[in-house]
Amino acid sequence: MGPVQPEVSISAESPRGCERNEANAVLAGAERGPPGTWRQKCKAYVLALRPWSFSASLTPVALGSALAYRAEGVLDPWLLLGSAVTVLAVHGAGNLVNTYYDFSKGIDHKKSDDRTLVDQILEPQDVVRFGVFLYTVGCICAAGLYAVSTLKLEHLALIYFGGLSSSFLYTGGIGFKYVALGDVVILITFGPLAVMFAHAVQVGYLSVSPLLYAVPLALSTEAILHSNNTRDMESDRQAGIVTLAILIGPTFSYILYTMLLFLPYLIFCVLATRYTISMALPLLTIPMAFSLERQFRSQSFNKIPQRTAKLNLLLGLFYVFGITLAPPGALPKL
Numbered sequence: 302m303g304p305v306q307p308e309v310s311i312s313a314e315s316p317r318g319c320e321r322n323e324a325n326a327v328l329a330g331a332e333r334g335p336p337g338t339w340r341q342k343c344k345a346y347v348l349a350l351r352p353w354s355f356s357a358s359l360t361p362v363a364l365g366s367a368l369a370y371r372a373e374g375v376l377d378p379w380l381l382l383g384s385a386v387t388v389l390a391v392h393g394a395g396n397l398v399n400t401y402y403d404f405s406k407g408i409d410h411k412k413s414d415d416r417t418l419v420d421q422i423l424e425p426q427d428v429v430r431f432g433v434f435l436y437t438v439g440c441i442c443a444a445g446l447y448a449v450s451t452l453k454l455e456h457l458a459l460i461y462f463g464g465l466s467s468s469f470l471y472t473g474g475i476g477f478k479y480v481a482l483g484d485v486v487i488l489i490t491f492g493p494l495a496v497m498f499a500h501a502v503q504v505g506y507l508s509v510s511p512l513l514y515a516v517p518l519a520l521s522t523e524a525i526l527h528s529n530n531t532r533d534m535e536s537d538r539q540a541g542i543v544t545l546a547i548l549i550g551p552t553f554s555y556i557l558y559t560m561l562l563f564l565p566y567l568i569f570c571v572l573a574t575r576y577t578i579s580m581a582l583p584l585l586t587i588p589m590a591f592s593l594e595r596q597f598r599s600q601s602f603n604k605i606p607q608r609t610a611k612l613n614l615l616l617g618l619f620y621v622f623g624i625t626l627a628p629p630g631a632l633p634k635l
Contacts, residue, residue, distance in 0.1 A: 342427070354396065354610055356610050358389050358491065360613065364620060365497065365501075365503070366503055383446045390436070390442065399472045401472075404425065406540075464494050467486050478544070481545050483526065483530075496514065513634070517616075524558060525613055528602070530544040558597050565583070576633065579623040579627045586612055
């Protein structure tokens, strides 16, 4: 089969963000009702949180907990719940930080999908307060996890505050997103770091094996961000942002997206053939991956980040089921 050289071009009119339909619904509701009502504010808060992206938080927590169960034979559901709430709170706060700084830097505009601040559905101080609240919730949950887990305080603090710092610095402070380093932050945070956090809380010690098992999920999660950045290439360039998609161009962005989609399946094939057939379960999602590849190649970027996030969720769940169903001792380092 010859090399694929798709001619991918991104129109300047391509909208930024990942929530066009949701944003329009909120705006329509705002026109029907009095501005500033609690109902409209709640919808705007949900929009700013970008809940469709939470699969990037939930699947790593589930994977880390499944690895702990396979290694130790026991699973504490309260620690699992606490880990999920902690990671979700930090993720949600990071999304709010992104909304705030994109607005303050003039990146969000009337054609953006996330127009929460642009159309004054929420005020900047509302987003800041909600972000602080979620970071506080995360810290309280992390303290609760320390109280009931056997994990050392310094180890828990290292992983937790590492993730918290990454979620903030993605757009706040240094703003890794704006200097083509956002992909690195996402790849580390919503993969190895989150998986290691959930695993360590359950077993009470740090281990290298969760980092290795996190690789397929991290690649799938990075595909979400990369699809979003490729779609928004022109509008990001006009706003002065430098992303990986802009640096490598449309053709190589397609190649990278395809690799991020299908490399996890190659890893699952190796695990299934060499260790246990249960690791073939994630292969059930391959048709979705091919559908996404065709959509990306045809330059139809509408809803592709959300569809990639759905694939990430299903692939992660089947991955977790595969590890849970694996015979004791069948998987390496477990």
